[in-house]
Amino acid sequence: MALKILVVGGAGYIGSHMVKRLGESGVEVVTLDNLSSGHRDAVTCGEFVQGDIADRALLDSLFMSHKFDAVMHFASHIEVGESVRLPLKYYRNNVSNTLILLEAMQAAKIDKFIFSSTAAIFGTPQYSPIEERHPRSPINPYGRTKHMVEQILEDLDRAHGLRAVCLRYFNAAGADPSGALGERHDPESHLIPLTLQAASGRRPSIAVFGSDYDTPDGTCIRDYVHIVDLCEAHWLALQSLLGGAGSQQYNLGNGDGFSVLEVIETVRRVTRREFKVIKEARRAGDPPRLVADSTASRSTLGWAPKYPSLETIVEHAWNFEQKRPR
Secondary structure, eight states, rough: OOOOEEEEESSSHHHHHHHHHHTTTTOOOEEEEOOOSOOOGGSSEEEEEEOOOTHHHHHHHHHHOOOOOOEOOOOOOOOHHHHHOOOHHHHIIIIIHHHHHHHHHHHTTEEEEEEEGGGGGGGGGGGSSTTTTTTOOOOOOHHHHHHHHHHHHHHHHHHOOOEEEEEEESSEEOOTTSSSSSSOOSSSOOOHHHHHHHHHHHSSSSEEEESSSSSTSSSSSSSSEEEHHHHHHHHHHHHHHHHHOOOOEEEEEOOOEHHEEEEEHHHHHHHHOOEEEEOOOTTOOOSSSSSHHHHHHHIOOOOSSOOOOOOHHHHHHHHHHHOOOO
């Protein structure tokens, strides 16, 4: 009998790539998404249900009509700056609504959960690269909501045997190699798609926030991981839970950092386009370097990124950018 997985937030950037990955493996997928930031046409397989994880009656109905083996959760708000301006929006959706989902799962006796977490739970890093044991001290509401859910999941494991894998992304990037799926955030805030939009003429320039950091070229360094590789880590985490493994947390990154200027130069090289770069002042709360130590996911899950090259990540994202209507 085929696996059946509920993917909440499956019409968004990471969720839609995960739905595609599950479908390619013969999994029966049901996507639940309220389309507040996702796109219906990004869900390429399985059943789609438009709705919200805050709707307990809808969740109960789904869990009664389907026998799910596990739930994957991608239905969070993710913008750090917005979380500072609108903290209640983030606590309501990322924490309160996740509790509603977990309560419905418990009532339906579903005990396997994959949660999209974030490097933002670590706050300003004390050292780099960052492994799972690094102190967790988030500095914004977004990071705090993810940290709270991780703590809730630990409590639910102890109390009720809910087994959960929390996957802490550093910088998800790239697109499906076919160009069929990619980033479509509105507004966009991630460096690679923003720079590609400057290269394609969708925006007039790209801003560099701070050029005096203690890094080789003075700009911030970040760890970019290909979206397809992220989805593979989710697949391996699911397999580990199905095989009886206990709850875990994993940091997901390539282990190599690239500066803002390196990303910009890679985009120029891949696209063969010139565009305007504007130097701006530092943004508050931007640490100089954020790089993951993914030793645990590699050794325990057997995760091996297929697309570690920044150039490949940019190439795949450029394929998608070129297919978008002007």
